[in-house]
Amino acid sequence: MTSVIAKSPRGGLSMQKWMIATTAALGLALSGGNAAAQVEQIRAIGSLPVGHHMSEALDLFKQEIEENSEIGVDVFPASQLYSDADSVKVLPSGSVDVGINQLDFWMGLVPSAGILYMPTYYDSIDYFYALRESVTPALAAQLEEKGNVKLLGWADYDSEALISEKEIKTLEDFQGTKLRGYGQYAAAFLQAVGSSPVVMSSGEAYDALSKGVIDGTMSGPTSHFSRKFYEVASNLIAEPNFIQPVFSYAIMINLDTWNEMTPEQQEVVQAAADEVERFTAAEFQEASAASLEELEANGVNLVDVAPEEFQRIRDVVWPALEEKLLSDAGEEVAQPMIDTARELRDE
Numbered sequence: 001m002t003s004v005i006a007k008s009p010r011g012g013l014s015m016q017k018w019m020i021a022t023t024a025a026l027g028l029a030l031s032g033g034n035a036a037a038q039v040e041q042i043r044a045i046g047s048l049p050v051g052h053h054m055s056e057a058l059d060l061f062k063q064e065i066e067e068n069s070e071i072g073v074d075v076f077p078a079s080q081l082y083s084d085a086d087s088v089k090v091l092p093s094g095s096v097d098v099g100i101n102q103l104d105f106w107m108g109l110v111p112s113a114g115i116l117y118m119p120t121y122y123d124s125i126d127y128f129y130a131l132r133e134s135v136t137p138a139l140a141a142q143l144e145e146k147g148n149v150k151l152l153g154w155a156d157y158d159s160e161a162l163i164s165e166k167e168i169k170t171l172e173d174f175q176g177t178k179l180r181g182y183g184q185y186a187a188a189f190l191q192a193v194g195s196s197p198v199v200m201s202s203g204e205a206y207d208a209l210s211k212g213v214i215d216g217t218m219s220g221p222t223s224h225f226s227r228k229f230y231e232v233a234s235n236l237i238a239e240p241n242f243i244q245p246v247f248s249y250a251i252m253i254n255l256d257t258w259n260e261m262t263p264e265q266q267e268v269v270q271a272a273a274d275e276v277e278r279f280t281a282a283e284f285q286e287a288s289a290a291s292l293e294e295l296e297a298n299g300v301n302l303v304d305v306a307p308e309e310f311q312r313i314r315d316v317v318w319p320a321l322e323e324k325l326l327s328d329a330g331e332e333v334a335q336p337m338i339d340t341a342r343e344l345r346d347e
Contacts, residue, residue: 038262039071042253044098046077047084048157049226053283054249057155057276058100061251064272069265073098083201087252092148097257100155100276103139103250104183110142111328115337116248117182118321119160119189119218120314125245127344132248134340138333149252152273156280158220158288160243166215167235169305171313180205180217182247184328185321192320193313202227209233218243221291222284230298238292238302242310246284251276 044061048054055077062073076082082090087101088109103110104117115135122128132154140151160182168174175194180202181187187197198214205217209232216233223229224236237243251273258266296302305313325334 039257039260039265041072041074042097042257043074043076043081044100045079045082045087045090045096046075046100047079047102048223049078052077052222052226053280053287054100054155054157056283057280060279061098061100061272061276064275065268068271069268071265071268079201079203085201088147091252091254094254094256096254098251098253100249100251102183103248104185106143106147106250107184107328109146110139111330112142112325112333112337113139114185114321114325114328115334115341117185117244118325119181119186119243120241120310120317121321121341122245123241123345125240128245130344131341134344135337138337143250143252144255147252148255150255150258152251152253152270153277154248154280155251155276156284157247157249158222158284159240159245160218160247161221161224161236161238161240162216162218162243163224163229163233163236163300164216165209165233165235167301167303168216168237169303170309171316177215178213180208180214182218185324186218186243188320188324189317192317205229206232220247220284221288221295224300225291225294225298230295230300234299235301235303236292236295237305239305239310240288242305 044058046055046058058075058077062075065071065073082096084102084105087099088105090096091099091101103113106113112135116132122131136151143149143151162168162179164177164179166173166177168177171193174190177195178198179190179195180198180200181190187199190197198208200208202217202219202223205214205219206227206229208214209217209229217229219227219229221236253269258269261269292302322338325338328334
């Protein structure tokens with residue numbers, strides 16, 4: 001261990017400075033060299049509009065940390081700093097410290113995350129939560145290894161629903177349409193049912209709908225309402241399990257930032273993420289139900305898909321989704337996840 005020690009004007013050590021230097025060196029040695037290892041400021045990003053409960057979750061994350069530690073938190077909702085797509089680069093590099101982001105964009109690094117983003121695959125919200133809990137340890141390990149981020153938890157955005165100008169009630173109704181999905185597995189779903197998937201951000205969807213570039217878009221009812229899609233699309237499939245009963249964003253922190261924190265700071269940050277998870281799990285269901293009422297009040301037709309037709313669609317879609325997961329993540333990783341999904345469905 002090397003230390004720089006102040007000298008007296010004559011080249012010797014003053015007693016006071018010698019004692020200060022010695023005490024500091026001893027403290028550093030006893031702490032394993034990490035006495036100064038703490039974080040003073042972090043930046044956190046999100047992508048949902050200001051006023052959305054997911055942006056309120058960012059504010060809650062900031063509040064919980066600042067009230068219980070000396071860490072300052074700067075928050076940037078609504079893609080003010082970086083988008084969900086950008087998060088794949090800026091979180092691993094440390095350009096930002098924390099993100100509440102769609103893990104669907106991370107498929108290039110962690111392909112097995114696709115198990116949580118497969119349209120029509122989940123029978124209920126309880127089923128989805130059970131599956132998510134089962135696969136979280138494996139996803140967390142892969143995110144650390146390949147993405148240099150620590151998975152702190154999950155933030156529930158909304159159920160995922162399809163709004164369109166055309167009424168879609170059958171498998172055949174999808175054919176020939178151009179629909180925006182939310183990622184690779186939404187695209188695989190759309191291809192399987194005969195639609196042409198279109199890649200664009202949700203912020204671009206309103207303009208694309210108004211100009212006829214797309215016929216519809218997947219998003220949550222809260223976004224359908226807050227982004228005023230009801231002005232450019234007339235029909236919404238109301239069945240919450242048709243696309244996804246809940247769409248979870250990942251709460252992630254740059255691994256280097258995490259490792260620079262003291263254990264006490266890590267505890268506070270983890271507790272803040274846990275609070276966000278609890279808040280969003282309750283809030284999204286209330287917000288989603290209220291948004292559906294508002295959408296209907298603004299003239300949107302809530303479409304019911306007959307159970308037998310829903311099953312026809314699933315019969316076409318599920319093999320395509322499972323095949324994609326096996327191909328992208330590899331059989332060794334993906335097959336146990338698919339087996340778990342099937343076992344949970346049979347319980």
